[in-house]
Amino acid sequence: MSLPKCALTCGNKKLTQGCFRGNGKFPKDCPTCTENEILDSTLSKYTSNKKIKKIFNAAAKVESAGYCKWTRVQEALEFAKIYEAKRIGIASCVGLMEESLLLEKLFENHGFEVLSACCKAGAFDKTKARIPEEDKIRPGNFEAICNPIAQAEFCNKYKTDLNFIMGLCIGHDALFTMHSKAPSSTIVVKDRVTGHNPAAVFHTANTYYKSLFGK
Template sequence: MANKFTCTECNFLNCQTRDKEFPRKCLTTSAENEAILQESLALYHDDPLVAKIMQASAQVEGQYYGQLTRVEEIIVFAKKIGAQKIGLASCAGLIRENRIFASILRANGLDVFGVLCKVGAQDKCDVGIAERDKIKPGNYEAMCNPVMQAKLCNQEKTDLNVISGLCVGHDSLFIKNSEAPVTYLIVKDRVLAHNPIGALNTGHSYYKRLLDGVTLNKEDAKL
């Protein structure tokens, strides 16, 4: 079956500029997507939280484009949506950085509820992870517990949750279980100093193997 034409295959990006033609199979102009477009627009108008977040995001972008760091943008965004208590879902390996971030939030008048990924202190085997899949088999190895992180934030009634360094997949579980809106501070990449775009910027050279379909030496698709 042929792959469906999507935005990553488009060279026009006319949706951004409106100074060219839309491609024939564009997701924007497809008749089958018209209902989805109207549903989306209705949410921006009719859902107060969606409208507030959308407007605040545009204001942060428009008023401070290229001027603020991500740390500063989160502070401004939080204040624009009226968030007072920030949930900070922290990776244990980045606790030093996240302590600094928490201090910065507090210095700017925001309350912080920080919760570490290892909260609950359970061994990985307790949730069905095989001993062989530990970093150091045969030793106690605390599982990451993103569901508990999210539920503790829910219990604290945080207004905005910030993911800072959670593992791939653990971040998905946190987002799925969070009642408050979620944004990112740090995206984990242990190899590239938490700068995953580095693999894309060097996709023509050092990381060309990724385009050749070579990612791991192990059987990466098996549990």
């Protein structure tokens, strides 16, 4: 059984992209043609599951009103309003606490209650979580673990309606999302090299980062 390869078959805008254009032209191995069972079952969830429907409809309203006009930050704010959230959770990297404070104030200025949780909560040295000393950035020194599960549990305890990730490490963002009871979205994706703009690597794939792609 071959894996779906949408990026390969439709990654070039000159190709069909029939699912986007609605012209009925699809590559022979397009999942639109080969994965009918999954597609039919997922479509019904958008209309039958109340929680999913609420998120999905709010997302549609944000896209419709703010397409190419609103930044990600404003989209997050407007989504929270449309979703009718009352209490917002912010799970932040310690390196983005200043930015998270600005976000916290933004939401508060628009009438939301806000919980913000730093990734280093607990101040546990990495060795307490059985991370080997040699896997520290600076072996031999105190180095606090990131604690995304605790961040999620803080949000769960205080019953946030909607959570936003601010630059959690790769993997830690997944753990936060796994343990959060409230829906979670991301405002900042961590990339310490590109100023938190991972897409920059793709924009320079033929120049500065060509060696990464084997060019």
